[in-house]
Amino acid sequence: MELQEFLNYMNSGQTVVGGSEEHLYMTRLSQEALRLTAELNGSYHTPEEIREIFAELTGKEVDESFHIFPPFYTDCGKNLSIGKHVFFNGGCKVQDQGGITIGDGCLIGHNVVLATLNHSMDPAHRADLIPEPVHIGRRVWIGANATVLPGVTIGDGAIVAAGAVVAGDVPENTVVGGVPAKVIKKIEA
Numbered sequence: 001m002e003l004q005e006f007l008n009y010m011n012s013g014q015t016v017v018g019g020s021e022e023h024l025y026m027t028r029l030s031q032e033a034l035r036l037t038a039e040l041n042g043s044y045h046t047p048e049e050i051r052e053i054f055a056e057l058t059g060k061e062v063d064e065s066f067h068i069f070p071p072f073y074t075d076c077g078k079n080l081s082i083g084k085h086v087f088f089n090g091g092c093k094v095q096d097q098g099g100i101t102i103g104d105g106c107l108i109g110h111n112v113v114l115a116t117l118n119h120s121m122d123p124a125h126r127a128d129l130i131p132e133p134v135h136i137g138r139r140v141w142i143g144a145n146a147t148v149l150p151g152v153t154i155g156d157g158a159i160v161a162a163g164a165v166v167a168g169d170v171p172e173n174t175v176v177g178g179v180p181a182k183v184i185k186k187i188e189a
Helices: 003-011 021-042 047-058
Strands: 072-074 080-082 092-095 100-102 113-115 117-119 129-131 134-136 174-177 182-186
Touching (some): 003 021, 021 072, 047 080, 113 134
Parallel strands (some): 072 092, 080 100, 100 134
Antiparallel strands (some): 174 182
16 A cells, blocks of 8 residues: 555545554554654754654645644654644644644644544444544634544634633634533634
């Protein structure tokens, strides 16, 4: 299996059966991501060096406006698309096999989790994985310790409060918070 074939499969939303060719390829990608995140997190790197490691991790060019405070964790990296002027604070955990798109101008707080995989509800198939993408619009601010679950879209200009668990879509220019996250207020510009 080649990378593009794997990404096409994951982006189709089809179930990844435990032990399948797709699952084994995912495991190989995880080993590469673990190596690269260990390099990223293991010692000091200049912003330029961080962008070089990120480019290798994602397989895509990383804009010079991208900034991150390590540590950063992912078990894939290859299905992550990052816009311009994006900032990750320390401790973020990104599970991007199902696809994560982050728009321009986003701020991602300490220890944020972005998840794109669920396991089957059927105990006989619990090892199977169900990918669903996460889409984060432009100028979104996700507060510390928030978790964004598979299949969520966060609209442009939204704010996710610290500690929120986002299980459903977030309208643009709103503040959401709580567990599960609910709209707290509309942002008036």
